[in-house]
Amino acid sequence: MHTPVTEFLVLKRRQRQIRQQDLARMVNVGPSYISAVEGGRRLPRSKAFWNQVSKALNLDENEDRALQEALRRSAPTLKIPTETSPAIREILFDLVDRGDTLPHALLEIVRIATKASPTRLGKEQP
Numbered sequence: 001m002h003t004p005v006t007e008f009l010v011l012k013r014r015q016r017q018i019r020q021q022d023l024a025r026m027v028n029v030g031p032s033y034i035s036a037v038e039g040g041r042r043l044p045r046s047k048a049f050w051n052q053v054s055k056a057l058n059l060d061e062n063e064d065r066a067l068q069e070a071l072r073r074s075a076p077t078l079k080i081p082t083e084t085s086p087a088i089r090e091i092l093f094d095l096v097d098r099g100d101t102l103p104h105a106l107l108e109i110v111r112i113a114t115k116a117s118p119t120r121l122g123k124e125q126p
Helices: 004-015 020-026 031-038 047-056 061-074 086-098 104-116
Strands: none
Touching (some): 004 031
């Protein structure tokens, strides 16, 4: 899925004639991670990651603003039913904010726990 930020990243990287492998090395990630970001399969939420990308691509002030706008327009929205409890709401926002930094095993535990729950997510249990 291509988003404004994936299109921006590919365009700027190619304009500067930087290969994915080289950009990956410059921002301390694997080449497959850059490929996944450019392909729209990952959208890092970390400001540190995007700051590193901006520096690696040597973006000027206007380009950096354009990157921030592309990130804003690419951000997924989270629609939570109004009846969702405050505790579950807080957990959901924490997961969204930290999703890229949480270990896969922890996310899998959350996924399994929510599928095994006899009640709907967000409903208070008696």
